[in-house]
Amino acid sequence: MISKTSVFLLLISIPFFALFFPCHCDCDVRSVKDGNGVRGMFVFGSSLVDNGNNNFLKNSLAKADYLPYGIDFPSGPSGRFTNGENVIDLLTEQLKLPSLIPPFSHPATKGNKIIHGVNFASGASGILDDTGLIVGNITSLNQQIKNFEEVTLAQLEKEMKCKGKDLVANYLFVVGSGGNDYSFNYFLKRSNRSSASLQAFTSNLTLSLSQQLKKLYNLGARKFVLMSINPLGCSPVMLAFQPERHGCIQGLNQAAELFNTQLRLLISSIKMEMPGSNLVMVNSYKIIRDIIQNPQSKGFKDASSPCCEVVPRSQGGDGILCKKGGQVCGYRNAHVFFDGLHPTEAVNVEIATKAFASYRATEVYPINVHQLAKL
Ligand SMILES: *[C@@H]1O[C@H](CO)[C@@H](O)[C@H](O)[C@H]1NC(C)=O
Ligand SMILES: *[C@@H]1O[C@H](CO)[C@@H](O)[C@H](O)[C@H]1NC(C)=O
Numbered sequence: 313m314i315s316k317t318s319v320f321l322l323l324i325s326i327p328f329f330a331l332f333f334p335c336h337c338d339c340d341v342r343s344v345k346d347g348n349g350v351r352g353m354f355v356f357g358s359s360l361v362d363n364g365n366n367n368f369l370k371n372s373l374a375k376a377d378y379l380p381y382g383i384d385f386p387s388g389p390s391g392r393f394t395n396g397e398n399v400i401d402l403l404t405e406q407l408k409l410p411s412l413i414p415p416f417s418h419p420a421t422k423g424n425k426i427i428h429g430v431n432f433a434s435g436a437s438g439i440l441d442d443t444g445l446i447v448g449n450i451t452s453l454n455q456q457i458k459n460f461e462e463v464t465l466a467q468l469e470k471e472m473k474c475k476g477k478d479l480v481a482n483y484l485f486v487v488g489s490g491g492n493d494y495s496f497n498y499f500l501k502r503s504n505r506s507s508a509s510l511q512a513f514t515s516n517l518t519l520s521l522s523q524q525l526k527k528l529y530n531l532g533a534r535k536f537v538l539m540s541i542n543p544l545g546c547s548p549v550m551l552a553f554q555p556e557r558h559g560c561i562q563g564l565n566q567a568a569e570l571f572n573t574q575l576r577l578l579i580s581s582i583k584m585e586m587p588g589s590n591l592v593m594v595n596s597y598k599i600i601r602d603i604i605q606n607p608q609s610k611g612f613k614d615a616s617s618p619c620c621e622v623v624p625r626s627q628g629g630d631g632i633l634c635k636k637g638g639q640v641c642g643y644r645n646a647h648v649f650f651d652g653l654h655p656t657e658a659v660n661v662e663i664a665t666k667a668f669a670s671y672r673a674t675e676v677y678p679i680n681v682h683q684l685a686k687l
């Protein structure tokens with residue numbers, strides 16, 4: 313007969329044993345409350361979210377590792393395509409994660425440096441494999457996901473001493489891609505295509521993206537943050553194609569809007585195919601468009617010209633990147649665009665703040681990043 317005392321001892325010894333012999337077979341990371349509920353962030357996408365991966369690419373023209381890029385970033389130029397912090401850095405701070413997310417390609421990104429996530433993004437890349445090849449070497453979204461699967465996930469399992477789907481369930485998976493598929497692919501190759509093929513191209517893009525999201529889901533991702541495409545037709549590089557300025561270039565903006573509408577629909581439809589997942593769309597398009605339509609309301613003065621000196625296409629430049637060591641505007645917060653394409657840190661602050669905390673479904677849908685993190 314088992315005495316009451318031995319039952320009692322058995323009961324109190326279970327937590328005792330659990331304390332000294334932690335189970336390595338399942339990953340007890342759900343209890344972690346570092347970043348408002350998430351442990352960290354894995355980031356995929358283009359230059360809007362790249363934080364230095366392209367620095368390490370051979371034969372890439374899409375680099376931002378020189379001044380005036382990073383002029384307002386604490387450590388100077390880092391490969392971020394803006395004057396200071398990008399949306400990812402600012403989201404990291406909103407979430408109160410202990411440090412910024414390191415770039416995958418940096419040799420120091422290993423060991424315990426990866427436990428709060430890794431950034432795989434590559435400037436000029438797109439959702440499709442052939443997007444951005446025009447600027448030379450890029451890391452496509454498919455390759456970024458492969459790097460996560462084959463390198464980082466394996467390292468993380470070792471670092472956390474556990475395996476299994478739960479390991480990354482409590483990380484945010486941020487995907488910011490698609491703009492380059494239009495600017496550096498569709499509109500470049502197909503300058504004379506009908507709107508019917510724009511529809512077909514957009515369907516192809518969202519289909520590819522949905523397959524990429526499912527791949528991440530199958531690797532354990534559960535919390536997704538998807539960035540919309542920005543108003544491409546309002547960027548200085550595109551405005552330069554239209555010497556008599558009559559506002560933004562509608563064709564490009566319509567393409568971005570079409571994609572963003574499809575992205576919003578995808579969020580609801582894909583959730584059913586990925587049980588237990590939650591997806592949030594950050595409508596940076598609307599947030600930037602609102603600023604451009606009424607710059608003064610947010611303290612901006614210039615919504616159409618780059619803050620840094622850009623070599624125009626008419627003079628053999630790309631119209632996008634800042635000239636190395638070139639001129640730069642004094643009051644960066646007054647500009648919407650830092651170079652010919654990328655927003656200033658001041659705009660990134662608007663995007664990240666709204667992504668994190670807005671309750672407007674037109675800005676972040678269907679819930680905000682703070683709510684997603686706490687789920
Ligand atoms: C791209 O860069 C990587 C990393 O430096 C290098 O291994 C690869 O050969 C490069 N590819 C091309 C096509 O230049
Ligand atoms: C564009 O398409 C139209 C209609 O198919 C055609 O008539 C026109 O020649 C094309 N323009 C160019 C520059 O290819």
Ligand SMILES: *[C@@H]1O[C@H](CO)[C@@H](O)[C@H](O)[C@H]1NC(C)=O
Pocket residue numbers: 509512513516
């Ligand atoms: C869509 O993808 C299919 C299959 O990859 C391809 O054959 C087709 O040309 C694509 N359509 C467009 C408009 O890019």
